[in-house]
Amino acid sequence: MNIGLLVIGNELTSGMTQDTNSSFAAGQLNAQGWIVSAVMAVGDDAGAVKGALDYLLGVSDALIVMGGLGPTVDDITTACIAGAFGLSLYTDRPVLKRLKARFAGFNIPWTENNAKQAIFPEGALILNNPAGTACGFCLEQSGKPIIVIPGVPAEARRMMVEGVIPLLAERLGSREQILKRTIKVFRLTESRIDQELSEIDLNIPGVGIGFYPRFPQINLVITSRGTDAAMAKDNLKVAEQRIAGRIGDCIFGYDDETMEGVVARLLTDRGLTLAVAESCTGGLITDRLTDVPGSSLFLERGVVVYSNASKVDLLGVPASVIEKHGAVSKETAVLMAEGVRRLGGTDIGLATTGIAGPAGGTEEKPVGTVFVALSSGEGTACRRYQFRWDRRRNKEISAQIALDMLRRALTGGMETIDGTTSAYYGKICRSSW
Amino acid sequence: MNIGLLVIGNELTSGMTQDTNSSFAAGQLNAQGWIVSAVMAVGDDAGAVKGALDYLLGVSDALIVMGGLGPTVDDITTACIAGAFGLSLYTDRPVLKRLKARFAGFNIPWTENNAKQAIFPEGALILNNPAGTACGFCLEQSGKPIIVIPGVPAEARRMMVEGVIPLLAERLGSREQILKRTIKVFRLTESRIDQELSEIDLNIPGVGIGFYPRFPQINLVITSRGTDAAMAKDNLKVAEQRIAGRIGDCIFGYDDETMEGVVARLLTDRGLTLAVAESCTGGLITDRLTDVPGSSLFLERGVVVYSNASKVDLLGVPASVIEKHGAVSKETAVLMAEGVRRLGGTDIGLATTGIAGPAGGTEEKPVGTVFVALSSGEGTACRRYQFRWDRRRNKEISAQIALDMLRRALTGGMETIDGTTSAYYGKICRSSW
Numbered sequence: 033m034n035i036g037l038l039v040i041g042n043e044l045t046s047g048m049t050q051d052t053n054s055s056f057a058a059g060q061l062n063a064q065g066w067i068v069s070a071v072m073a074v075g076d077d078a079g080a081v082k083g084a085l086d087y088l089l090g091v092s093d094a095l096i097v098m099g100g101l102g103p104t105v106d107d108i109t110t111a112c113i114a115g116a117f118g119l120s121l122y123t124d125r126p127v128l129k130r131l132k133a134r135f136a137g138f139n140i141p142w143t144e145n146n147a148k149q150a151i152f153p154e155g156a157l158i159l160n161n162p163a164g165t166a167c168g169f170c171l172e173q174s175g176k177p178i179i180v181i182p183g184v185p186a187e188a189r190r191m192m193v194e195g196v197i198p199l200l201a202e203r204l205g206s207r208e209q210i211l212k213r214t215i216k217v218f219r220l221t222e223s224r225i226d227q228e229l230s231e232i233d234l235n236i237p238g239v240g241i242g243f244y245p246r247f248p249q250i251n252l253v254i255t256s257r258g259t260d261a262a263m264a265k266d267n268l269k270v271a272e273q274r275i276a277g278r279i280g281d282c283i284f285g286y287d288d289e290t291m292e293g294v295v296a297r298l299l300t301d302r303g304l305t306l307a308v309a310e311s312c313t314g315g316l317i318t319d320r321l322t323d324v325p326g327s328s329l330f331l332e333r334g335v336v337v338y339s340n341a342s343k344v345d346l347l348g349v350p351a352s353v354i355e356k357h358g359a360v361s362k363e364t365a366v367l368m369a370e371g372v373r374r375l376g377g378t379d380i381g382l383a384t385t386g387i388a389g390p391a392g393g394t395e396e397k398p399v400g401t402v403f404v405a406l407s408s409g410e411g412t413a414c415r416r417y418q419f420r421w422d423r424r425r426n427k428e429i430s431a432q433i434a435l436d437m438l439r440r441a442l443t444g445g446m447e448t449i450d451g452t453t454s455a456y457y458g459k460i461c462r463s464s465w
Numbered sequence: 466m467n468i469g470l471l472v473i474g475n476e477l478t479s480g481m482t483q484d485t486n487s488s489f490a491a492g493q494l495n496a497q498g499w500i501v502s503a504v505m506a507v508g509d510d511a512g513a514v515k516g517a518l519d520y521l522l523g524v525s526d527a528l529i530v531m532g533g534l535g536p537t538v539d540d541i542t543t544a545c546i547a548g549a550f551g552l553s554l555y556t557d558r559p560v561l562k563r564l565k566a567r568f569a570g571f572n573i574p575w576t577e578n579n580a581k582q583a584i585f586p587e588g589a590l591i592l593n594n595p596a597g598t599a600c601g602f603c604l605e606q607s608g609k610p611i612i613v614i615p616g617v618p619a620e621a622r623r624m625m626v627e628g629v630i631p632l633l634a635e636r637l638g639s640r641e642q643i644l645k646r647t648i649k650v651f652r653l654t655e656s657r658i659d660q661e662l663s664e665i666d667l668n669i670p671g672v673g674i675g676f677y678p679r680f681p682q683i684n685l686v687i688t689s690r691g692t693d694a695a696m697a698k699d700n701l702k703v704a705e706q707r708i709a710g711r712i713g714d715c716i717f718g719y720d721d722e723t724m725e726g727v728v729a730r731l732l733t734d735r736g737l738t739l740a741v742a743e744s745c746t747g748g749l750i751t752d753r754l755t756d757v758p759g760s761s762l763f764l765e766r767g768v769v770v771y772s773n774a775s776k777v778d779l780l781g782v783p784a785s786v787i788e789k790h791g792a793v794s795k796e797t798a799v800l801m802a803e804g805v806r807r808l809g810g811t812d813i814g815l816a817t818t819g820i821a822g823p824a825g826g827t828e829e830k831p832v833g834t835v836f837v838a839l840s841s842g843e844g845t846a847c848r849r850y851q852f853r854w855d856r857r858r859n860k861e862i863s864a865q866i867a868l869d870m871l872r873r874a875l876t877g878g879m880e881t882i883d884g885t886t887s888a889y890y891g892k893i894c895r896s897s898w
Contacts, residue, residue, distance in 0.1 A: 044504070045500070047493065047494070069478075244476065334768070335768050335779070390758055
């Protein structure tokens with residue numbers, strides 16, 4: 033089954049707004065075993081909308097149209113679509129009544145422009161919007177369903193999952209199974225992973241592997257398709273095991289798992305507590321960890337020690353060490369991790385200090401120099417890294433590598449090397465950082 | 466001039482990768498006064514590529530094609546395009562030589578699949594790629610330029626700006642001016658802004674206003690078009706002044722400015738120092754502030770006080786206050802701001818404490834309850850907010866509102882009200898939060 037996607041709005045063709053709906057919708061459709069024939073974005077222009085509808089109907093078995101159902105004058109989708117198919121418009125009284133009740137319930141004054149959201153093409157099946165005011169609708173042209181939903185991302189997403197997919201499944205009938213598994217890899221470049229995978233047999237029927245770089249990590253997506261669901265599942269499992277056998281050392285999670293989520297689970301499961309001292313990462317490590325619900329169970333404190341005085345005050349790093357070795361040094365990083373662990377009374381202390389850029393580099397310690405230290409009851413490990421990104425990306429990769437260092441320590445994979453110049457990590461991980 | 470955009474890749478039509486190139490390209494083209502006729506995304510399929518090329522050539526004066534120029538087997542764009550227009554392919558020796566030299570220069574072993582990046586359709590003008598290995602190229606069909614560039618975002622962006630736009634300007638000739646100004650608004654909902662703007666005269670020739678919600682803020686974009694650049698500029702200025710006259714209280718920046726950048730500039734310009742104590746925001750405030758180069762000039766320290774013990778240790782909040790009023794309370798927030806300011810020895814102390822969710826709410830203090838406190842030499846202000854988002858968004862809006870509270874204090878706009886229940890802010894800002 034081929035599905036066409038059309039997103040409508042001048043904000044999309046002018047580059048003002050990044051369309052994320054069509055990507056989300058494509059992922060949903062793909063997971064059902066349907067193919068997206070094409071995605072089109074056109075402006076709020078009746079001619080452009082009609083041209084796109086005609087093209088997409090020619091190459092698709094069904095169409096999903098998103099955007100332009102709101103109350104303002106530039107919301108022209110309903111009128112455009114009705115015009116394109118020669119349908120008249122009507123106001124749906126029950127929808128209008130619900131709309132007004134909704135406004136009253138939220139104590140928002142009713143304005144007449146909102147009545148526009150109760151207007152539909154004749155013969156449309158109205159689709160409920162569980163997350164907003166503008167309903168969607170479904171038409172049929174030449175036996176092909178055309179489903180129209182709002183463009184507000186939170187609304188579009190819920191309606192895709194709860195309304196559009198079930199409706200399409202009902203209209204389009206049964207389908208091939210496509211199973212997916214995402215493997216999350218950190219510390220290997222894309223080309224290095226490609227090279228490693230070329231050494232193993234991944235020639236498994238119906239199985240494909242995709243590379244999806246998500247800085248600073250790479251997501252590998254295995255897809256397995258087939259009409260026999262059990263066989264597709266087995267094939268997926270075989271591919272996953274072979275990949276894990278080759279680069280397992282650099283796999284930190286699967287599917288929806290995040291690095292911070294994995295670290296949080298490892299800490300929580302073992303009842304361990306953590307304190308974090310951040311200089312160059314500026315709070316990003318604790319920001320990520322506190323995105324995980326229940327992080328108060330393990331996170332005792334974080335300190336962002338931007339000034340030397342704060343490193344002395346909050347971590348007990350002697351001013352003489354900072355003066356002698358610099359705030360960005362192995363010595364300072366080690367004392368930061370040990371200090372925050374001691375003062376927080378936690379099982380583990382994690383610390384970063386570095387030069388995120390764009391200024392502040394020296395010949396000996398150029399921009400991108402970062403020290404990460406990890407202290408536990410067993411000792412303290414410190415590693416020096418040299419990154420080569422902009423300020424934000426240097427922060428992001430430093431936070432990720434600190435979390436990964438902790439993850440490896442918690443899973444027994446970390447050597448407690450007091451190394452200061454290694455840009456590499458372990459045997460398999462000879463990437464460029 | 467109408468330009469069509471085509472992005473190619475199974476990763477786009479399967480929803481694996483979010484296409485950001487076409488949005489960037491559309492913005493660049495729009496700024497030149499060109500119209501994007503349609504954006505299309507199709508998979509790595511020769512038939513789909515041909516169909517899309519034909520459609521877009523029918524509605525456009527020029528085409529930009531992105532993606533699928535890399536070395537791997539799924540990079541089929543060059544072959545597809547040559548096939549679609551009946552052109553043969555050849556290996557360009559100078560490009561091949563440069564490619565090999567580049568690999569040698571980076572000490573990366575040469576593999577034969579990379580030679581694919583030196584293959585072009587006969588007659589193509591080769592476009593240099595300053596940021597990567599895959600060159601672009603330009604063909605002409607029926608007098609219409611077709612420009613093909615790689616899909617790697619960093620490469621696509623540089624090539625758009627440095628290669629594609631100048632080439633199109635040369636091929637397509639002169640154009641109308643479009644000037645833009647982005648006004649960044651916080652604390653007003655979209656509908657509230659709409660209502661405020663309906664009260665002023667924005668009926669200015671060639672001027673349009675667009676709303677672009679970027680949670681937790683709204684960006685208003687004024688566009689002014691015309692062949693007379695000076696008049697377009699004047700019209701833009703008039704619109705900007707009228708909008709600022711109406712909702713100026715809630716405008717925190719313009720164009721590329723960010724809330725953290727504005728706050729950083731205000732602090733740096735006045736030589737003021739800041740210490741931040743975060744509970745529910747988990748380090749997000751200092752993460753944002755340290756994204757600004759030079760933030761070490763004003764940021765003395767940040768503390769992420771997730772445990773009650775850390776609030777006592779790092780901020781001097783008496784345990785009895787936490788016990789009596791709770792960690793999430795006006796009393797604790799005020800003492801956090803005062804404590805971090807005192808212990809950091811800074812001019813200003815900023816603090817957040819709240820319940821980000823999904824758990825931890827009570828009837829009196831439901832999920833989304835957040836207290837923000839600001840302490841300076843003049844006293845301490847504290848406000849209570851009630852948000853209604855998910856955990857991440859509650860963190861984001863709390864961090865933004867804390868930074869905005871500081872911004873307002875620094876620009877003289879903050880009343881030092883010790884209010885605890887106001888969900889609103891000032892006269893103009895009666896939004897829902």
